[in-house]
Amino acid sequence: xxxxxxxxxxxxxxxxxxxxxxxxxxxxxxxxxxxxxxxxxxxxxxxxxxxxxxxxxxxxxxxxxxxxxxxxxxxxxxxxxxxxxxxxxxxxxxxxxxxxxxxxxxxxxxxxxxxxxxxxxxxxxxxxxxxxxxxxxxxxxxxxxxxxxxxxxxxxxxxxxxxxxxxxxxxxxxxxxxxxxxxxxxxxxxxxxxxxxxxxxxxxxxxxxxxxxxxxxxxxxxxxxxxxxxxxxxxxxxxxxxxxxxxxxxxxxxxxxxxxxxxxxxxxxxxxxxxxxxxxxxx
Ligand code: MG
Numbered sequence: 001x002x003x004x005x006x007x008x009x010x011x012x013x014x015x016x017x018x019x020x021x022x023x024x025x026x027x028x029x030x031x032x033x034x035x036x037x038x039x040x041x042x043x044x045x046x047x048x049x050x051x052x053x054x055x056x057x058x059x060x061x062x063x064x065x066x067x068x069x070x071x072x073x074x075x076x077x078x079x080x081x082x083x084x085x086x087x088x089x090x091x092x093x094x095x096x097x098x099x100x101x102x103x104x105x106x107x108x109x110x111x112x113x114x115x116x117x118x119x120x121x122x123x124x125x126x127x128x129x130x131x132x133x134x135x136x137x138x139x140x141x142x143x144x145x146x147x148x149x150x151x152x153x154x155x156x157x158x159x160x161x162x163x164x165x166x167x168x169x170x171x172x173x174x175x176x177x178x179x180x181x182x183x184x185x186x187x188x189x190x191x192x193x194x195x196x197x198x199x200x201x202x203x204x205x206x207x208x209x210x211x212x213x214x215x216x217x218x219x220x221x222x223x224x225x226x227x228x229x230x231x232x233x234x235x236x237x238x239x240x241x242x243x244x245x246x247x248x249x250x251x252x253x254x255x256x257x258x259x260x261x262x263x264x265x266x267x268x269x270x271x272x273x274x275x276x277x278x279x280x281x282x283x
Contacts, residue, residue, distance in 0.1 A: 002280040004239075005029045006270055007061060007249030008263065009205070012036050012049060020056040022260055026267045030247040032062040032113065032203070035100040046106050061247050062150055062176065062203055063104040065114040067093045075185065075219065078118070078155065084134045085117025085127065094134055098141045105145040111202065112142060113150035113176050121160050123167075132167050139170035148172045150203050154181020158193035165200055175200040178251070179230045180207035180222060186215025190230055191238050198242030205251040206270060208232065222253050225266035236273050248274070 007030035008023050010016070023031065031053070036045065053060055069089060071081045084090055084097070101112050116135065120128045135149075142149045153161065153175060165173060175197055179190035187193075194201065208228030212220040226232050236248075250266045252259050274280055 001029060002274070002278075003245050004274050004278055004280065005247050006267060007031055007247035009034075009064075009249055009251045012040075016052065020052060020058060022263070023058055024056050026264060028250075028267065029057065030059045030061050030249070032064060032249050033060055034064050034066055035103060035112075038096070038099065041099065041103045043106075046103065050107055060107060060109050061249070062111045062113045063100060063107065063109050064152075065093075065097045065100045065112060067096060070115075075217070078185075082155070083115045083117030084138070085119070085131055087127070087130070090130070090134055094137060097138050101138075101142045101145050101147060104147060110146060111148045111150050111174070113152060113203070115152045115155065117155065119156045119160055119164050121156065123163065132164070135164075135168045135173065136170060139168065139173050143170070143172050148174045148202055150174045150176040152176045152181065152205075153178050153193070153197075154185045154187060157188045158196040162197055165197075173200070174202035176203045176205065177201045178205035178207055179235050180205070180209035180220075180228065180251075183209040183211050183215075183229055184220040184222060186212060186217070186220065191234055194235070194238050194242065198238075198244070201239075201242065201244055203246055204239065204244070204248060206232070206235075206248050206266065207251040207253075224252065224262040225250065226269045232269060233273055233277075236270075236277050240277055 006028045008028050010019050010031045011034050071077045084093055104112050139149050182188050182190040182193055208225050208230045209220045209222045210228050212218045248270055250263055252262045
């Protein structure tokens with residue numbers, strides 16, 4: 001297998017078989033999955049899920065946590081509802097994330113991922129210390145399962161993320177770098193951000209977006225890979241410069257036929273760029 005295999009973000013619901021079939025057809029050999037709900041994380045379901053991915057010859061690289069009550073309706077709603085930052089749901093979501101870590105271990109996956117929420121830019125904000133404490137608890141639980149914890153980028157600037165990593169001070173805390181999120185949330189130029197936090201990047205989303213008129217106040221727009229402001233060639237070139245080795249996981253946050261078409265085009269674009277930059281052909 002090449003050092004930068006393609007990946008897809010796969011949701012394990014009723015459409016799973018079709019998604020696995022599409023991924024196999026496109027020679028996608030890795031996947032990040034969204035953790036199934038607690039009611040599905042049984043021994044029987046876990047075994048069935050493992051077998052489906054093994055049969056499709058797709059290796060799961062990260063299990064992502066999603067939490068009840070989260071909403072991406074607009075940026076203020078994201079601030080209010082996402083991840084481990086909102087205090088009212090913090091402890092129940094920490095429990096849920098721990099369960100997902102245990103589920104990922106049973107699936108033989110060595111990383112969990114999540115949007116931790118908007119980390120305060122001001123280190124004297126009392127929430128900042130609380131978020132450090134909860135991140136440490138989750139990292140320590142994951143470490144007992146021999147896993148890393150990947151934080152998805154986008155909701156804070158790269159300098160804030162860098163400081164947060166130093167303050168949490170856990171060897172298994174890592175970054176899932178999503179360049180499009182930096183644009184969607186208006187949290188900074190993605191390439192410069194990648195250069196700054198590169199040492200922590202252990203997985204990436206290949207996603208594209210165009211800037212909003214008023215970045216940070218309103219959403220940018222997610223678009224097919226190569227059609228946005230990320231500059232995919234420069235993104236992959238920068239991944240090479242920081243020494244990133246790992247999957248290139250395509251994320252396209254729409255559904256249905258259009259999603260499948262865009263992913264197929266994304267695969268073609270990434271295959272040609274991987275060959276150009278790393279000299280590796282898809283296998
Ligand atoms: Mg993403």
